[in-house]
Amino acid sequence: MGRGIAQVCATFGIPTSLFDVSEDTLASGVEAIHAGVEKGIDKGKVPPSAREEVRSLLGAFTDLEPALTGATVVIEAAPEELELKQRVFSAIARHVSGDCILATNTSSLPITGIASEVPGPDRFVGLHFFNPVPAMSLLEIVRGLDTSDAVIERCIAFAGRIGKEPIVVRDSPGFATSRLGVAIGLEAIRMLESGVATAEEIDRAMELGYRHPMGPLRLTDLVGLDVRLAIAEHLHQEVGEQFRPPHLLRTMVRAGRLGKKSGRGFYDWP
Ligand SMILES: NC(=O)c1ccc[n+]([C@@H]2O[C@H](COP(=O)([O-])OP(=O)(O)OC[C@H]3O[C@@H](n4cnc5c(N)ncnc54)[C@H](O)[C@@H]3O)[C@@H](O)[C@H]2O)c1
Incomplete structure (x- = not known):
């Protein structure tokens, strides 16, 4: 940044x-x-x-x-x-x-x-x-x-x-942007975790159905999974249970799958 x-x-x-x-x-x-x-x-x-x-x-x-x-x-x-x-x-x-x-x-x-x-x-x-x-x-x-x-x-x-x-x-937790953006991102990860759809399909749902220029999982790859996890932990503590980081997010960060910057996240970034 x-x-x-x-x-x-x-x-x-x-x-x-x-x-x-x-x-x-x-x-x-x-x-x-x-x-x-x-x-x-x-x-x-x-x-x-x-x-x-x-x-x-x-x-x-x-x-x-x-x-x-x-x-x-x-x-x-x-x-x-x-x-x-x-x-x-x-x-x-x-x-x-x-x-x-x-x-x-x-x-x-x-x-x-x-x-x-x-x-x-x-x-x-x-x-x-x-x-x-x-x-x-x-x-x-x-x-x-x-x-x-x-x-x-x-x-x-x-x-x-x-x-x-x-x-x-x-000055309030997550301001206007991170609070809303991270809420959508975390829910998308939970949906992937529970097998609702593939990462590509979840992203396409928001891109085509809601005109988001980029789906929430691709965006998480771009932002960095470690950065998103840190924000989620803070919002979980400050705002409430809806921001509890999904297990999949923690596991991926532990494995070094941080998104675009590490070459691999929800997508491969050769
Ligand atoms: N990644 C995003 O999409 C994004 C978007 C908006 C805001 N932010 C915020 O911007 C900040 C940085 O995020 P990022 O994704 O660029 O992180 P990053 O890890 O890519 O970059 C952090 C940089 O800080 C440097 N650094 C480490 N310790 C330092 C110190 N003591 N003094 C000066 N520099 C030091 C590191 O060498 C690294 O270059 C965070 O607060 C993050 O929440 C990130």
């Missing part, structure tokens, strides 16, 4: 620093961004001038301090773990100015809980992007308990600057 967000920001002319703790992931992220820009140019969605512009605007770092120099917005897309995100923001807060917006791309964790470790929680907000970031037009802006109106206004303006359509939601 981080590389997708960085690609969109740089493509829309914003100087962008990509940070990762892993050098290999960072290098493959930069490569994927340039490949993504080429794809956009081929499809006529991005002007050819973006090729050079993104090269000049994008920086890649494994050191936090230089990555954050002069930052006005920081968007975190580290793994979906509360303590990890809190640790990341404590480190970030040491290197940015007091009016820098601190945003998390969490799909489900409480914004207010992540912000509890951050000095100045009024500038803390959820900026929830969708996968694949360059193709998906929604930006879900999540208002924490202390997020100021001014920060929400700046986020709405930021969404417009990077070509996204914003919605603003209150």
Whole structure:
């Protein structure tokens, strides 16, 4: 998600620093961004001038301090773990100015809980992007308990600057999108588990019957089964029994069948 967000920001002319703790992931992220820009140019969605512009605007770092120099917005897309995100923001807060917006791309964790470790929680907000970031037009802006109106206004303006359509939601488990999307995804896995239909048929039911652009099982493969499991566990705890992760989902994650990123999930991704 981080590389997708960085690609969109740089493509829309914003100087962008990509940070990762892993050098290999960072290098493959930069490569994927340039490949993504080429794809956009081929499809006529991005002007050819973006090729050079993104090269000049994008920086890649494994050191936090230089990555954050002069930052006005920081968007975190580290793994979906509360303590990890809190640790990341404590480190970030040491290197940015007091009016820098601190945003998390969490799909489900409480914004207010992540912000509890951050000095100045009024500038803390959820900026929830969708996968694949360059193709998906929604930006879900999540208002924490202390997020100021001014920060929400700046986020709405930021969404417009990077070509996204914003919605603003209150900090509640799963926000508007993950709560509904994961409910459908988990039910589809339970249906597969109990033999209602094949993965292809369940997906086709939603694609043709309800005009979803992609069925829930293929979407789970795209998002990552581990990511979905983490969200389901959180929603199970916060909202209730309907979000209990199906046995099949746990088993597949244990087996390393994480979806597209691992080459195999409900489908094969050669
Ligand atoms: N996958 C999706 O479709 C999707 C959609 C919307 C939101 N999200 C959210 O975005 C976040 C990231 O999800 P993802 O699918 O990109 O996960 P991912 O596992 O693919 O990527 C996480 C990245 O964080 C890096 N990382 C690990 N520890 C770090 C640290 N301490 N500091 C900085 N980087 C660190 C990893 O090296 C990796 O590159 C999660 O909060 C997830 O819920 C995911």
